[in-house]
Every structure is written in C-alpha cells, then in structure tokens.
Amino acid sequence: MRHKLLFLLCIVIGLAPLSAAAMSDGASTVRDAPLIYALRALGVRYRYGGESFATGFDCSGLVSYVYEHAWGLLLPHNSKAQSELGTPVGLGELEPGDLVFYNTRRRAYSHVGIYLGDGGFIHAPRSGQRVRVDSVHSSYWRARFNGARRLEPPV
Numbered sequence: 001m002r003h004k005l006l007f008l009l010c011i012v013i014g015l016a017p018l019s020a021a022a023m024s025d026g027a028s029t030v031r032d033a034p035l036i037y038a039l040r041a042l043g044v045r046y047r048y049g050g051e052s053f054a055t056g057f058d059c060s061g062l063v064s065y066v067y068e069h070a071w072g073l074l075l076p077h078n079s080k081a082q083s084e085l086g087t088p089v090g091l092g093e094l095e096p097g098d099l100v101f102y103n104t105r106r107r108a109y110s111h112v113g114i115y116l117g118d119g120g121f122i123h124a125p126r127s128g129q130r131v132r133v134d135s136v137h138s139s140y141w142r143a144r145f146n147g148a149r150r151l152e153p154p155v
Contacts, residue, residue: 030071030153031096031097031153032096032097033070033071033153034066034067034070034071034097034114035096035097035114035116036070037065037066037069037070038062038066038114038116038122039116039122041053041057041062041065041066041122041124041131042122042130042131042132042133043130043131043132044056044057044124044130044131045057045129045130045131046058046124046125046126046127046128046129046130046131047127048127049061049077050124051064051065051077052065056124057124057131058124059079059111059112059113059123059124059125060075060076060077060078060079060082060112061077061124062114062122062123062124062131063075063079063082063099063112063113063114064076064077064082066114067151071151071153071154072154073151073154079101079109079110079111079112080108080109080110082099082101082109082112082149083099083101083108083109083112083146083147083149085099085149085151086099086149086150086151086152087149087150087152088147088148088149088150089148089149089150090148091136091145091148093148094115094136094148095115095117095150096115096116096117097114097115097150097151098114098115098148098149098150098151099112099113099114099115099148099149099150099151100112100113100114100115100121100136100145100148101145101146101147101148101149102141102144102145102146103144103146104126104144108146109146109147111123111144113134115136115148116133119135119136119137120133120134120135120136121133121134121135121136121141
C-alpha cells in the first residue's frame with residue numbers, strides 16, 4: 001500500500017503523468033481518482049464554508065469537491081449529511097477512499113476526512129490550519145472516531 005500512496009503522491013506533484021491511458025491500463029483505477037484529487041489539496045488553507053482551491057476548504061467542502069471532480073457525485077456540503085451516504089464500514093475494514101467521521105465539536109459527525117490507506121486520512125482540520133494527512137490511529141482521532149462510510153463510483 002505504501003507504494004501505491006507514493007505513486008499517487010508522485011502524480012500529484014507532477015513526477016508522473018496522469019492520463020486517460022494511465023487510468024485505463026491499470027496504473028490507476030476509478031477508485032484511485034478521489035485519492036488523487038484529495039492529495040492535490042494538500043497544503044490548501046482551511047476556510048469555513050470553503051469548497052475550492054481558490055476559497056480554501058473546510059472538511060466537508062473538501063470531501064464534496066473531491067467526489068464531484070473524481071466521480072461526478074454531488075455530495076452535500078455537510079459532514080453529518082455525508083455520514084448518511086454509502087455503506088457503513090468499521091475502523092478495521094477501511095479502504096482507500098472511505099469517508100471517516102469524527103466528533104470534534106461535541107457532536108457526532110462534526111468532522112470528515114478521506115482515508116488514504118496505511119492508517120492515513122486527509123482532511124481540512126480547522127481555522128489557521130491547512131489540508132493535511134493525519135493518522136486514524138493517533139490517540140486524538142481514535143478517541144473521536146464516529147464511523148466510516150464507503151461510497152461507490154457511478155457505473
């Protein structure tokens with residue numbers, strides 16, 4: 001899995017081309033597309049209500065942006081509403097692309113990120129921060145975990 005993440009990071013920073021041919025020859029899959037879009041947002045500033053590179057991102061805005069551009073899915077710009085989509089999965093069943101939800105504001109499903117694999121998830125944490133990768137296994141995030149959901153690409 002680490003090699004896959006390294007490959008995706010190389011694509012994001014421009015060391016490997018991403019083309020329709022690469023998507024079709026198995027170098028990348030439809031399931032990888034959200035990861036690529038999410039990793040492109042690394043370092044973008046947090047902004048409450050933000051939903052683009054130009055405005056910055058909040059957590060649910062990042063998720064909405066990623067899945068709209070990767071798969072054409074229009075998701076609500078609200079982490080609680082996003083927590084009701086897809087299929088529930090447990091912490092031990094996470095796969096890259098799954099949405100992970102946390103209680104960060106003393107209410108369930110107040111924060112969302114995208115699981116990348118190898119215990120990492122990407123998210124827009126809070127004001128004054130930038131989109132980054134954290135571990136689902138850290139004591140902070142583990143204590144606040146509310147669940148995860150798996151979205152399926154459109155057919």
